[in-house]
Amino acid sequence: MRTRQTISQRQFCRGMTLIEVLVAAVVIGIGLMGVAALQVAALQGSSNAQYRSKATDIISNLSDRIRANPDGIVDYVSAAGGANCDASTPLDICAMAPDANTTAGVSACSPTQLAAYDLWEVRCDLEEDLPGGDLAVSCAGACPALSPMQITVTWQVQETAAGFTTQNVTSTIIPGVSAGPPL
Secondary structure, eight states, rough: OHHHHHHHHHHHHHHHHHHHHHHHHHHHHHHHHHHHHHHHHHHHHHHHHHHHHHHHHHHHHHEEEEHOGGHHHHHHHHHHOOOOTTTTTTSSSSOOTTSSSOOOHHHHHHHHHHHHHHHHHHHHHHHHHHTTTTEEEEEETTTTTTTOEEEEEEEEEEETTTTTEEEEEEEEEOOOSSOOOOO
């Protein structure tokens, strides 16, 4: 009698081991799916941080250009908009050539031409570095001396499988006032 009972207990144990292995496989599979989802979220966060850093660099670059051209402040506001970098190359290239030892090319440009060139060059960086990037420069009224200017850079990020969301970085500068050391 003990022989029959031992045989049936062994058969029962063999089936339970197989079920335990299947349950363990399911648990491990769910865990790996969670790790994969975490990895995707980390990559998106890293990408968003990189875009925000690039937007901050672009704003800093344009802020320096505006401070260097105080007579063309109004032109930065009026010329801001969604121009295509490739299609709207300015007629006057207001920049030093890499091999030039003089600033003759820059000094020959009017403040309006310099503002148009600066916006064109910054917009080219924007289009290259940020997906769906756009730039807006605004100030109160007719931009009187020492009035605050706002520079906003926006771009698109894919937050979900359903679509994109818009992210932005906005900075306020006062042209004519030194940027000063960071706090």
